[in-house]
Amino acid sequence: MPRNQNIFHFESVTSTNDVCFEKCRLNEETNIIIANQQTQGRGRNSKKWVSPKGNISISIGFISDRPVEALSVKTGLVVARTIKEVFGKNIGIKWPNDLILNKKKIGGILTETENLKDSFINVVGVGLNLQIKAEEGHWGSLNEKLQSQAKDIFLQKLPNDLLGSIEKGFGNNWVNEWEKICVHLSEEVKLRNTDETVIFSGINSDGSMIAIKDGVSVRVDESSISIEGVY
Secondary structure, three states: OOOOEEEEEEOOEOOHHHHHHHHHHHHOOEEEEEEOOEOOOEOHHHOEOOOOOOOEEEEEEEEEOOOOOOHHHHHHHHHHHHHHHHHOOOOEEEOOOEEEEOOEEEEEEEEEEEEEOOEEEEEEEEEEOOOOOOOOOOEOOOOOOOOOHHHHHHHHHHHHHHHHHHHHOOOOOHHHHHHHHEOOOOOEEEEOOOOOEEEEEEEOOOOOEEEEEOOEEEEEOOOOEEOOOOO
């Protein structure tokens, strides 16, 4: 990864990921985009991500020779670690990377990759609700102030934590660590694409789902699941 890090603060953008891609294409360096508001934020599977003013919207972009394996799932773990260190709250994860507190979704992650000559642009977007008026039943927040020293520390620390982990490694036991904070390990989950119900038994080192299906442990190709009692 390039050593140069460029940090850009915006009052409002359409999407921090889109702006981050633009910067990475121009300077081919590491770029961090922080916005006070997104007007066209998006999540996984082209879902809309609502980003009320004052909540956390940050994208981290970097160049690599090859895609980072399991980046989406690993980022969820890094964000949970950083929330614990900064805000002192234990966050759960719904596979692959939804951030859960009190059975509500408080944040999400969107990783995107694009070819650049012989390299790759990787952009990791993180949306985190500090305070939010829930328009849907599964929305939640950290219940933290929109302006605080902790928020500023988080925005400074998260890029360093993520980029440092990508460079040095996420730890030999990152899969076990991820599974410990998964909110539905060993529970029934529904595969949204097929409506099948399976037992979620963990993840592979590539971040893919391992499930018990008809009594057999299998790797499942799926992008979204639902769990009773969570959403």
